[in-house]
Amino acid sequence: MAMKSFVEVSAESHFPLQNLPYGVFKPESGSLPRPGVAIGEFVLDLSEISSAGLFSGPILNGSDCFNQPTLNKFLEMGRPAWKEARATIQKLLSESEPTLRDNTNLKQKALIPMSKVEMLVPMTIGDYTDFFSSMHHAKNCGIMFRGPENAINLNWYYLPIAYHGRASSVVISGTDIVRPRGQGPPSGNSPPYFGPSRKLDFELEMAAVVGPGNELGKPIDVNNAADHIFGLVLLNDWSARDIQGWEYVPLGPFLGKSFGTTISPWIVTLDALGPFACDAPKQDPPPMPYLTEKTSNNYDIQLEVQLKPAGQDPCVVTKSNFRHLYWTVTQQLAHHTINGCNLRPGDLLGTGTISGPEPDSLGCLLEQTWNGQKPLSLNGTSRTFLEDGDEVIFTGVCKGNGYNVGFGTCSGKILPSPQ
Amino acid sequence: MAMKSFVEVSAESHFPLQNLPYGVFKPESGSLPRPGVAIGEFVLDLSEISSAGLFSGPILNGSDCFNQPTLNKFLEMGRPAWKEARATIQKLLSESEPTLRDNTNLKQKALIPMSKVEMLVPMTIGDYTDFFSSMHHAKNCGIMFRGPENAINLNWYYLPIAYHGRASSVVISGTDIVRPRGQGPPSGNSPPYFGPSRKLDFELEMAAVVGPGNELGKPIDVNNAADHIFGLVLLNDWSARDIQGWEYVPLGPFLGKSFGTTISPWIVTLDALGPFACDAPKQDPPPMPYLTEKTSNNYDIQLEVQLKPAGQDPCVVTKSNFRHLYWTVTQQLAHHTINGCNLRPGDLLGTGTISGPEPDSLGCLLEQTWNGQKPLSLNGTSRTFLEDGDEVIFTGVCKGNGYNVGFGTCSGKILPSPQ
Numbered sequence: 001m002a003m004k005s006f007v008e009v010s011a012e013s014h015f016p017l018q019n020l021p022y023g024v025f026k027p028e029s030g031s032l033p034r035p036g037v038a039i040g041e042f043v044l045d046l047s048e049i050s051s052a053g054l055f056s057g058p059i060l061n062g063s064d065c066f067n068q069p070t071l072n073k074f075l076e077m078g079r080p081a082w083k084e085a086r087a088t089i090q091k092l093l094s095e096s097e098p099t100l101r102d103n104t105n106l107k108q109k110a111l112i113p114m115s116k117v118e119m120l121v122p123m124t125i126g127d128y129t130d131f132f133s134s135m136h137h138a139k140n141c142g143i144m145f146r147g148p149e150n151a152i153n154l155n156w157y158y159l160p161i162a163y164h165g166r167a168s169s170v171v172i173s174g175t176d177i178v179r180p181r182g183q184g185p186p187s188g189n190s191p192p193y194f195g196p197s198r199k200l201d202f203e204l205e206m207a208a209v210v211g212p213g214n215e216l217g218k219p220i221d222v223n224n225a226a227d228h229i230f231g232l233v234l235l236n237d238w239s240a241r242d243i244q245g246w247e248y249v250p251l252g253p254f255l256g257k258s259f260g261t262t263i264s265p266w267i268v269t270l271d272a273l274g275p276f277a278c279d280a281p282k283q284d285p286p287p288m289p290y291l292t293e294k295t296s297n298n299y300d301i302q303l304e305v306q307l308k309p310a311g312q313d314p315c316v317v318t319k320s321n322f323r324h325l326y327w328t329v330t331q332q333l334a335h336h337t338i339n340g341c342n343l344r345p346g347d348l349l350g351t352g353t354i355s356g357p358e359p360d361s362l363g364c365l366l367e368q369t370w371n372g373q374k375p376l377s378l379n380g381t382s383r384t385f386l387e388d389g390d391e392v393i394f395t396g397v398c399k400g401n402g403y404n405v406g407f408g409t410c411s412g413k414i415l416p417s418p419q
Numbered sequence: 420m421a422m423k424s425f426v427e428v429s430a431e432s433h434f435p436l437q438n439l440p441y442g443v444f445k446p447e448s449g450s451l452p453r454p455g456v457a458i459g460e461f462v463l464d465l466s467e468i469s470s471a472g473l474f475s476g477p478i479l480n481g482s483d484c485f486n487q488p489t490l491n492k493f494l495e496m497g498r499p500a501w502k503e504a505r506a507t508i509q510k511l512l513s514e515s516e517p518t519l520r521d522n523t524n525l526k527q528k529a530l531i532p533m534s535k536v537e538m539l540v541p542m543t544i545g546d547y548t549d550f551f552s553s554m555h556h557a558k559n560c561g562i563m564f565r566g567p568e569n570a571i572n573l574n575w576y577y578l579p580i581a582y583h584g585r586a587s588s589v590v591i592s593g594t595d596i597v598r599p600r601g602q603g604p605p606s607g608n609s610p611p612y613f614g615p616s617r618k619l620d621f622e623l624e625m626a627a628v629v630g631p632g633n634e635l636g637k638p639i640d641v642n643n644a645a646d647h648i649f650g651l652v653l654l655n656d657w658s659a660r661d662i663q664g665w666e667y668v669p670l671g672p673f674l675g676k677s678f679g680t681t682i683s684p685w686i687v688t689l690d691a692l693g694p695f696a697c698d699a700p701k702q703d704p705p706p707m708p709y710l711t712e713k714t715s716n717n718y719d720i721q722l723e724v725q726l727k728p729a730g731q732d733p734c735v736v737t738k739s740n741f742r743h744l745y746w747t748v749t750q751q752l753a754h755h756t757i758n759g760c761n762l763r764p765g766d767l768l769g770t771g772t773i774s775g776p777e778p779d780s781l782g783c784l785l786e787q788t789w790n791g792q793k794p795l796s797l798n799g800t801s802r803t804f805l806e807d808g809d810e811v812i813f814t815g816v817c818k819g820n821g822y823n824v825g826f827g828t829c830s831g832k833i834l835p836s837p838q
Binding site for chain 2: 161248344
């Protein structure tokens with residue numbers, strides 16, 4: 001199949017014909033949300049393509065999965081439907097295929113400039129889970145809070161540690177984040193303080209979007225887990241370190257996280273990521289049988305964080321890579337269901353902060369500034385934690401031979417706490 | 420208003436005219452789910468009452484909130500709608516009111532024997548949060564795992580500790596619970612074990628069902644919090660102590676809880692519970708201003724747990740009371756939103772295990788058997804933790820003058836792990 005589209009796609013674009021990530025958008029304010037696929041600087045409106053009868057394969061023919069305000073119905077249909085949709089869209093958009101290319105009227109309706117649309121959270125998220133799967137991140141946090149002898153707790157090596165997150169406050173890239181108020185830890189003999197968080201941070205993560213899922217009581221085998229993952233997004237797990245530090249013993253993070261979690265709008269499918277698969281790290285001790293995969297893959301996704309203080313230029317503060325994850329997303333998913341817990345279409349599984357081994361690859365300010373002790377220098381100003389007006393911008397991209405498969409950006413700006 | 424219904428209600432019934440709890444049911448398998456109210460041994464079908472035009476008040480007249488498969492739309496409407504519905508239903512069912520009493524045809528359609536209906540989880544639960552608000556429970560767990568000096572962590576006295584729970588696995592009373600498999604802690608130098616949980620437990624809890632809720636970034640004042648709580652249910656937070664004990668440091672409970680959470684089908688409204696309000700415990704240190712209530716109430720709800728081994732009679736193992744909670748449900752709700760976290764209609768806020776001060780008032784086997792060290796004697800057999808075939812039955816009731824306002828039961832039976 002030709003890998004060039006009749007839609008112009010620049011060499012730097014994240015969205016060539018090889019990618020075709022899915023999102024949900026409104027063409028204009030007031031119109032109904034509908035699924036779309038990114039191609040170059042355009043969004044292909046799948047509800048129009050579907051209404052035109054162009055999804056003619058055996059699974060999607062006659063389905064209303066693209067005449068929905070979310071992707072959940074399509075997610076539930078599973079990999080055969082995803083493969084059929086990808087093949088159909090890739091063919092329709094290819095330069096040698098006249099069906100859409102030469103239909104001026106349909107092209108006008110179905111290809112909308114990305115700059116004009118409003119992107120939405122693309123699925124109803126029944127549950128959001130956040131893992132803790134980067135060894136570098138776990139080790140740095142451990143050294144900071146428990147010292148180098150006990151940096152990583154023994155359980156971490158045996159299972160992908162995770163906690164239940166808050167689904168209601170997952171927002172789409174571009175949504176402002178209000179600085180949370182809450183209690184912070186006492187210092188010395190003083191009582192705990194209350195007020196706007198003094199240690200507001202980002203966390204560089206990615207997240208898997210769940211496909212069909214499983215019934216309660218019926219675990220998913222780790223070697224079938226990839227069939228339950230539709231794709232990945234960028235995720236910023238905004239964290240108030242003072243609130244989190246005071247509240248988290250013994251039941252884990254709660255208000256230190258639940259004020260907002262930002263995801264990027266385009267879900268890049270596992271099919272598009274396939275060419276960028278790479279070996280996952282060797283695990284020692286070897287994983288238990290229920291976590292042992294025939295092939296254990298990560299993906300070579302280059303990640304970057306920029307911090308943009310109000311009125312200033314953005315400054316790159318982190319360069320990391322998805323391949324640094326110790327536990328794979330398929331292991332995470334299998335572990336999540338081993339107790340019988342049911343996953344539903346649209347569930348979100350965050351990876352946890354993805355830190356690498358180098359000082360410039362740390363995925364949050366907590367690690368970069370060593371809990372505020374070593375301020376970060378930014379073009380003449382400095383930061384320990386985030387200040388009001390700061391914007392944080394994540395990007396993620398796989399570098400192919402002459403093309404990119406990218407995630408676009410995941411951004412958010414800090415607004416002051418309410419008075 | 421007369422407090423007697425034309426529907427016969429026995430003196431022991433949990434569902435007299437003073438109660439009128441809400442649920443969602445199917446009259447027969449295959450029919451559509453719809454909202455109902457319990458009265459004696461009957462369910463009043465609110466979709467029939469609504470279709471007959473009998474919700475004639477200014478808010479509910481013409482609304483389709485009772486022609487829905489869940490209560491979410493009604494929950495979102497808030498206290499004025501709830502009060503109007505209660506007044507209408509209380510009048511319709513009273514012995515002096517002929518409208519329904521003398522309409523044989525409508526009565527036939529709208530009053531269905533409870534024994535014939537199938538009850539469902541009455542709302543779509545966007546997020547489920549579980550608190551840890553009984554001091555006796557916190558203290559007992561603390562002594563067991565950290566010793567008497569550090570039994571309760573300092574933060575517990577300043578804020579209602581909580582964690583995000585799993586919404587997908589909340590099931591309705593009567594649903595079987597499959598014993599979860601998972602990793603348990605290593606003993607000595609052995610690696611951790613894997614298999615069916617060896618320490619399966621119940622937790623006696625109640626939970627608040629959220630009404631309108633709030634926008635992201637806009638906290639709810641503690642003195643308005645009651646307007647965001649529709650009512651309460653019984654909740655069994657099934658817990659696998661071995662899985663939980665091995666996984667929970669540092670991010671809290673995950674697979675040790677997410678395999679199943681059972682709720683009772685009837686939501687008893689705060690309006691029905693009003694006559695049973697009682698003072699909450701004095702809090703020392705005094706709560707911070709954002710947690711300080713003009714009046715701080717609990718409710719006098721008598722709670723009981725029965726354990727029924729397969730083929731044997733049930734045995735009462737716990738008698739506790741909702742009034743033992745240290746943090747009130749309104750404080751829990753206000754704390755939940757102080758960081759800006761948004762609550763949505765239908766969200767579920769568990770109280771945490773409600774243990775009292777007496778040995779027979781402990782709300783889980785972990786406490787009762789002191790982590791399996793002191794087996795519990797049950798009519799000639801004994802238990803440390805739950806065995807396959809065991810059924811656990813919670814009841815809750817407020818004792819009025821000549822009547823009860825009750826919650827019915829919340830039950831579940833343990834099935835063996837899959838092979």
